[in-house]
């Protein structure tokens with residue numbers, strides 16, 4: 853299977869930003885781990901702090917890959933355009949968040965992605981990415 857992981861804003865700082873909320877593991881290490889755990893599958897990775905680049909990436913992989921794991925960061929709560937892109941593509945999307953959004957601020961309770969996603973995995977830290985990949989297998 854071909855699975856693409858797409859991360860949104862500030863996730864390039866994962867491992868050093870607010871570790872009490874997001875943990876200390878970074879994506880370089882996680883990606884190595886996922887690629888060895890799911891070695892029979894192709895696992896791609898893209899991160900951007902730019903909304904349009906995330907949309908372009910969804911368009912690029914969203915008609916040929918078997919699954920997309922998307923953590924759109926704060927754009928989750930603000931971006932109708934990313935929600936529309938998830939609705940537009942044919943590849944199923946699993947929405948992932950490291951933190952348990954239900955325990956956090958009111959402005960994090962809305963997701964413009966959720967209505968178009970296959971499902972959500974929230975609050976399991978970096979393990980959420982492996983769980984999301986598992987959901988496609």
Ligand code: DQA
Nearest residue numbers: 862923925926949950951960
């Ligand atoms: C996040 C949750 C968002 O609210 C926040 O803006 C992030 C990270 C998470 O993975 O828990 O950047 O998507």
